[in-house]
Amino acid sequence: MRFVFFVLIIAFYIGGCSLPQNVNYTRINHNIDKEVRLRTIANEWKKTPYVLGGTTKRGADCSGFVQSVLAQFNTRIPRTTKTQLASGVKVSRAKLKTGDLVFFKTGRGPNGMHVGIYTSKSKFIHLSTKGGVREVNLNSSYWKNRYIGARRY
Structure with a gap:
């Protein structure tokens, strides 16, 4: 009886070590995930009025908006547009x-100067001086000619 019990335990142990069945892995495009999250966060700021020096949903300027949004991605950046442009890695x-x-x-x-966050397909989100995130x-002719x-x- 002990021998049968021992054989059963060994059989279960070896059976648990068998090769897994074919598994289909889904590739995750982290850029798309980031874009969706970015749009979701930006949507929460949609009705934020433009307030020079502001950094909250009660009122913010463009660089304050950008700083606050990137903080939600655990990315710390300088406060002003000028210092944001002066740091970071230059990208074509x-x-x-x-x-x-x-x-x-x-x-x-x-x-x-003005700053926004690139989303995709030549689009970016920003806090407009007219109020609200767009x-x-x-x-577009306006932004293309002012891009620096x-x-x-």
Whole structure:
């Protein structure tokens, strides 16, 4: 009886070590996940009024919005547009990825610059001086002519 019990235990042990069945693995595109999360967060800021120096949903400027959103991705960046442009890794326009910061010379604000967050397909989100977060096309005549660079953090 002990021998039968011993054989059964060995059989179960060896059976548990068999090769797994064919498993289909799904490739995760982390860029798409990041884009979806970025759009979701931006949507929460949709009605935020433009307030120079602000960093909250009660009122923010473009760089405060960008800083607050990237903080939700555990990415710390400087506070102002000027210092955001001066740091980070320079990225060419052709190699933009979701989450990269895009900078513009608008002539508005204390330093005449504006910043947004690249989403995909030549689009970026930003907090408009007219109030509210918007997604716009980087290649529109207004933004295309004012583009000055991009940074990756």
